[in-house]
Amino acid sequence: MFAQMRHMAIVTSNANNEGDFYRDVFGMRRSEMKRVGGAVVVGDGYVGLNLNPRAPGRQAGFDHFGFEVQDVEVVFARLKEKYPKIQVLNRPSNRPFAGISTHDPAGNVFDLSQLNMENRRDIYTDKVEDRKRRIGHFGLRCVEPDQCGEFYRDVFELTELEKPAGDPNHYLSDGKVTLAVMPWKISDFSGSGIERPALDHIGFKVESMTAFKADLEKHSHLFEATKEDRPEKSPEREVRQNLLRSCCFGQFQLADPDGVLIDVSEN
Numbered sequence: 001m002f003a004q005m006r007h008m009a010i011v012t013s014n015a016n017n018e019g020d021f022y023r024d025v026f027g028m029r030r031s032e033m034k035r036v037g038g039a040v041v042v043g044d045g046y047v048g049l050n051l052n053p054r055a056p057g058r059q060a061g062f063d064h065f066g067f068e069v070q071d072v073e074v075v076f077a078r079l080k081e082k083y084p085k086i087q088v089l090n091r092p093s094n095r096p097f098a099g100i101s102t103h104d105p106a107g108n109v110f111d112l113s114q115l116n117m118e119n120r121r122d123i124y125t126d127k128v129e130d131r132k133r134r135i136g137h138f139g140l141r142c143v144e145p146d147q148c149g150e151f152y153r154d155v156f157e158l159t160e161l162e163k164p165a166g167d168p169n170h171y172l173s174d175g176k177v178t179l180a181v182m183p184w185k186i187s188d189f190s191g192s193g194i195e196r197p198a199l200d201h202i203g204f205k206v207e208s209m210t211a212f213k214a215d216l217e218k219h220s221h222l223f224e225a226t227k228e229d230r231p232e233k234s235p236e237r238e239v240r241q242n243l244l245r246s247c248c249f250g251q252f253q254l255a256d257p258d259g260v261l262i263d264v265s266e267n
Helices: 015-026 072-082 145-156 209-218 231-245
Strands: 003-012 040-043 048-053 061-069 100-103 109-113 134-142 170-173 178-183 199-206 252-255 261-266
Touching: 003 015, 003 109, 003 134, 015 040, 015 048, 015 209, 061 072, 061 199, 072 109, 072 145, 134 145, 134 261, 145 170, 145 178, 178 199, 199 209, 209 252, 209 261, 231 252
Parallel strands: 003 048, 061 109, 134 178, 199 261
Antiparallel strands: 003 061, 040 048, 100 109, 134 199, 170 178, 252 261
16 A cells, blocks of 8 residues: 555543553553653554643644655645645654654644654554554544545545445545544534544454453553543533444444543454
8 A cells, every 4th residue: 555544643641541551451562662751652563652741732632643655755746736735844853753744635634654764763663463452443523524535545545445325434444444534513513512623533443342341341440531520411421422433333432541532343
């Protein structure tokens, strides 16, 4: 494939706890390298997941993702030809993946890297390997999903997968990970808190739902997701959970200790 989705990042005030959660519950390898600023990196053998400390004024949550491409110059040429308003930004060299950052037509930010970039290190330089639990998809909600789907398909040569009849999403795959481009409608949040168009959730594939739930229960006392002790908010949370359940991949839904939504399915 011309492009592979090899990087994701969460902004959090609890990077160490988040790193332990993804290690203990999903079997991701946690890097032992000390990162400047307290960031933590975990990986599933294909995707590296950065857990970046939250700076003042920065929103927490599932923040961005990244492509590894065969040739960034090809990407630049395609952007210049069809999306001339999109800007590209070179990033500081101390980041383990993000040599370059840019965005899609809706303003969703993502990183670019290629094999010979000097910034690549840590889990991002490991040999790709298959593990029994891995990231299989992630969701992105857009006001104009057709436009964003076309962008990722054309610029990065992702393969559009078949979908159930009537499904409004676009499922774009690099052969290993699928980007689900989903419509954002304010009416979907009726009866709940309204979330802006943004990255929505991370989807994991596991070898056995029974084994996964056993590990989740084993560590539940350490990694209880943030909750509001307000019973009157329960109907609002149920609306949001139902929206997450609308993704065609998932069989079980949960949140990490910082509230990032996760969709789990069995291989």
